[in-house]
Amino acid sequence: MSLFWRIFGLNAVVLCAATALLLWAPVTVSVPVVLTEAVVLVGGLVVMLIANAALLRVGLAPLDRLTQRMTTVDLLQPGRRLPVGGHGGVAELLRTFNEMLGRLEAERASSSARALSAQESERRRIAQELHDEVGQSMTAVLLELKRAADRAPEPLRTDLQQAQETTRESLGEVRRLARRLRPGVLDDLGLISALTSLANDFTTHTDLTVRRRFDPGLPALEPETELVLYRVAQEGLTNAARHAEARSVRLTLRHTPATVVLEVSDDGHGIGHAHEGAGIRGMRERAVLIGAALDIGPGPSGGARIRLTVPRDGDAA
Structure with missing residues (x-):
């Protein structure tokens, strides 16, 4: 009727x-x-x-x-349908x-895939230029400063050595930015090594204490899936360092016969009713790209918890 x-x-x-x-x-x-x-x-x-x-x-x-x-309706949270009777x-x-x-x-997933692919290509290009162009130029400046400091008299030598130390620190920062833009260790050594390097980097350069726990025997994943897992972990640690006022973060990666689960939980003030920013929207877009489920809520210690559940091969459908 x-x-x-x-x-x-x-x-x-x-x-x-x-x-x-x-x-x-x-x-x-x-x-x-x-x-x-x-x-x-x-x-x-x-x-x-x-x-x-x-x-x-x-x-x-x-x-x-x-x-x-x-x-x-939110296209970044797919699968919700009205019952039809x-x-x-x-x-x-x-x-x-x-x-x-x-x-x-489907169209949102396709457009997000194209946009994220272009974003990763641009990050790779910028990281390569930082490493090859800026890094090499600063290395040359560092060598020139060392040569000048070796020939300079004592009062000037101290200033040149100070400039040399500043240049060395800047070179380290450029290399760190290049690694964050495009983690070469992810391509060379795999996801576990990349997450370990990421956790060590945050522990060294922030006030966070990152505790990690990775299950052994991680199954082989697609490069696209590994990159999404890495980016979600990176964004979760960045949010904990910048916005959550957290002191410690727990980074875990575990797997079951059907899924691979990444979890980032902190002891900060939590998300509450805060508006989702570009970082969280970006994580949702990446989750949709590989058919994963992203859950953001309160953590076990009162802070925030980000959980990405990725279906294993053959379970994505």
Whole structure:
């Protein structure tokens, strides 16, 4: 039954019931209308309107659910669908909406894959230029400063050695930025070594104490999946260092026969009702890219916990 005939039928039922009551009820209408007859007519009208409103609410309830879902739909949290029951126009509308959500999620995943691929390519290019161009130039400056300091008299030698030390620290910072932009250790030594290097880097250059626990025997993963796991861990540690006011972070990577789970939990002030920023949205986009589930909530020690659950090969569907 279409929506038009559904509404028409509900109103017809109410009007027929009201007509039957007028035909068979022992009630007459005088001219002019007396007070008791007016009370009966008004009461019947009120009852008819209440019944009509109740029936319409039942008939249009699927549209109310559709409206609520349309206001809360998020393409970065895929898989949410409206239950479809029965036949007719309303059921067809719900099925069409669910199919539209599926197409939008697929298009969002495809566009996110292209954008993230371009982003990683640009990061790789910038990291390569930092390493090859800026790094080599600063290395040459460092050697020149050393040569000049060896030939300079004592008062000037101290200043040149100080400049040499500053240049060395800047060179180390450039190399660290290059590693964060494109972790070469991820390509060369794998995910575990890359996460270990990342944890050591945060422990060295921030006030965080990063405790890590990685299950042995990690199964082979696609390079794209390893990169997503690394980026989510990197973003989680960055959020803990910059925004959570945390003192310690726990980084774990475990696996089951069906999934690989990455978890970053801290002892900071938690997320609460804070608005999701670009970092969290980026993590959600990366999770959608590989068909993973990203859960962000309170941690066991009162801070925040980021959990990325990645299906193993053959389970992504």
